Amino acid sequence: MLDEQIEKIVLFLLKQQGQLATRLSGLADHCDDPLLHGPHYDIMELRDAYREVGRDLLRLLFFVEMNAIGLRKILKKFDKRFGYRFTNYYVKTRANHPYSQLRQVFKHVGISAVVGSISRNLADLQDDRRRYVSIYDQPTLCISDPMIESIKAAENRLMNSTDFLQYLGKHAFIMQDELPSPSSEEHAVNERYHFMSLLLNLANTFLYMVNTYIIVPTADNYSLSLGAAATVCGVVIGSMAVAQIFSSxxxxxxxxxxYIKPLIFSSILLLIGNTLxxxxxxxxxxxxxxxxRLFCGLGSARAVNRRYISDCVPAKLRMKASAGFVSASALGMACGPALACLFQRKFKIFRLTFNEDTLPGWFMAFAWFIYLLWLSLFFREPAFEKDEIIVQREASDTIVETGFSEPLLLGSGKNQEDEEDEQHECDDDPSEESAEESREPVTSIMSAYRLLTPSVKVQLIIYFMLKYAMEILLAESSVITSYYFIWSTSNVALFLACLGLxxxxxxxxxxxxISNVFEERQVLLASEIMVCLGIVLSFHVIVPYSAPQYILSALLTFVSAEVLEGVNLSLLSRVMSSRLSRGTYNGGLLSTEAGTLARVVADGTITLAGYWGMSRLLNITLLPSLAICISTIIATFSIYNTLY
Structure with a gap:
């Protein structure tokens, strides 16, 4: 039955594409008419005709997108009802077949050809005259028409094609709605948008990441100067992550x-924490x-940073803002150790000591004080409605609005008893979302947990693994390099800054x-294997342990983990329930908690491993990373065909 319905969708899609192509062919014939160079209104009418074809194409894309979403949910229901991985069997047998119609629903080239034709002809008509220079030779001639931009956005969502900006934005895991927001909801977001406030939000992200990593090169020396073991640096670094679990x-x-009150409170806590x-x-x-450091962790406002971008930035700017969030985090991660490299001074003012251990704290306290003043003067609190109404966008409404009325598995004779049985099934299963509740945010952590499918749980474990491996690598770098290679603080700081860059x-x-040549699930699995290889190469099994071995294995682990983070969060945003895109217990919070917990466990592992001596520290801390990584690779194989 499902095969038959998918075939209907594909044939309908091809028929509509043919009709659009016929209309474009007729318009092209009109372009060759000598009357085209006559009165101005002929050209205006021709432009409107091309835009009307574009509007119909956009409706067709919405139709296909609705059915693609419906197909994923149907397969999910089959898995739930049967207690059997039907999706795994169905995708494996259908998606890779040479006559696959399933793949046509998700990836196709016909629509791209129609988009290209509309774009080229609108570019030809933009100056009321025909161009004789091809847009393929000079892409800058393409006009930025709102209709074309809408079509390209819908096409990219459907085909999962991406570019650098989109890929970078996915690292932020600011969940996007499956379908475009209604105009009323988008208007409310536009009213809340303020560029300087967004800039201050990103500045908070940058400073917090600087604050996190500025102490890594000197944490072991600071611990030694206070009478503790060098490996206590794990607790020093990890105490910030412990507090962040609760602050998030x-x-x-x-x-x-x-938004402004939590940001002010966060800045005050970070000012106090760095001073202490x-x-x-x-x-x-x-x-x-x-x-x-606990105070610094309690001041982590990354949840606020994500929510501000998700709720107060218009959809057309949200991907850029998300990319800015990730770029600010990456830049802060690189700048932190680089700044520590500059603080190789020692002097006293009154009774206060300023040296390589304390200068990072004094510098960050001053930075947060300046930020607090900037925030108080220029941040504009967005308007909050008392009872914010989230507009419901049911599938039937969207399809009627877009002009196509042939949704997947269209019921021709569903009676009241069938509807009651279906509603009863949904009531029994809390993981299923009714039409009325599909946009309502969850209200408790347990409700959020019940919405996590096996695929989502595996991907959260993958996120835990990559953050654990990265934290082990970064947090123990100063201890390992000083023990094996006698690196100075400046060398460690330079190494960490290069990793961040x-x-x-x-x-x-x-x-x-990469993301446009291979499927994301293929990149996901390959990245996990590369992380595992990087961990294996890091083990101290060859005597003597060399700096090139450490640097190359660390680079492989870190870069592979970065790639893994992007594709994992991208896939996670698609398979995670839409109810987790908003509210307190959102998908961003769950991923943050998983990553923060990984950092806590990793930093604790470093301190505990210190009891076995410095000579065994490296291998003991790498063993859990290797075990978790192998487990996630096995788990990924088990859910591989559900990541579709």
Missing amino acids: VYFSAWSNKS YALAYDLDSIYVLLVG TVLPVSIFVGSY
Whole structure:
């Protein structure tokens, strides 16, 4: 039955494409008419005719998109009802077949040809005269018509094609709606948008990442100067992540009512935390040091940063804002260690000591003070409605509005008893979403957990794994390199800064090339294997342990984990319930909690491994990473065909 319905969709799609092609052919014949160079209104009418074809093409894309979403949900229901991985069997036997019609629903080239024809002819007509220079030779001649932009956006969503900006934005895991927002909802978002506020939001992201990594090169020396072991640096670094587990929840809830208040509160906590971190040296107290880092973790407002972009930035700018969020994070990650490299000074002012251990704390305290003043003066609080109405966009309404009335598995004779049985099934299964609730945010962490399918759980575990591997690599770098290679603080800082600078170039390569040549699930699996290979190469099995081995294995692990993060979050946003795109317990919060928990466990592992001695530290900390990585590869194979 499903095969027959998919065949109907594909044949209907081909028929509509043929009709659009016929209309374009007729318009092309009209373009060759000598009357084209006559009165101005002929050209205007011709432009309108091309735009009307574009509008019909957009309706067709919405129709296909609705059915693609419906197909995923139908397969999900079959898995749930049968207790059998029907999706795995169905996709494997249908998607890779040479006559696959399933693939036609998700990937096709006919629509791209129609888009190209409309774009070229509108470009020819833009100056009221025919051009004799092809847009293929000079792409800058293509006009930026709103209709063309809408068609391209819908086509990209359907075909999962991407570019650097989109790929980078996916790292932010700011979940997008499956379909475009209604005009009324988009208008409300436009009213809340303020560029300076967005800039301040991104500045908060940047400073927080600087704050996180600026202490990594010196944490082991600071611990030693306070009478603790060098491996206590794991606890020092990880205490910030421990506090972030809790701060993410209350900041996410707070952002339901305000944005400026949690950002101000966050800045004050970070100002206090960094001051305590710097004062710990003169107070000679490891506990003051840890309390300072806990305050910094409690000031983590990344949940607010994500929510502001999701709720207050218009859809047309949201991908750019998401890319800005990721770029700010990557730049902060690189700048943190680089700044630590500059603080190789030692002096006193009154009784306060300023050296390579305390200067990062004093610098960040001053930076947060300046940011707090900037925030108070220029951030504009967006308007919050008392009872914000989320517009319902049911499938039937969208299809009627777009002019096509042949949705997937169209019921010709569904009676009231069938509808009651279906409703009863949905009531029994909390993971299924009724039409009325599909846009309602969840209200508790347990409700969010019940919406997690096996595919989503595996992908959250993958996210945990990659963050664990990256944290082990970064947090113990100063200890490992000083023990094996006798690197100075400057060398460690330079190494970490170079790792951070690889994020953007790798994203450009993957987003512009790899993600358009291979399926995301293929890139996901390959990246996991490369992370595993990087971990294996990091083990100390060859005597002596060389710096080139460490650098190459660390680079392979870090770059592979960055690629893995992008494709994993991209796939996660598609298979995760739409109810997790909004509210306090959203998908961004769940991924943040998984990543933060990974950092906590990794930093704790470093400190615990220190009890077995420095000579065994590297191998002991890498063993859990290897075990988790192998487990996720096995789990990925088990759900591979559901990532479609």
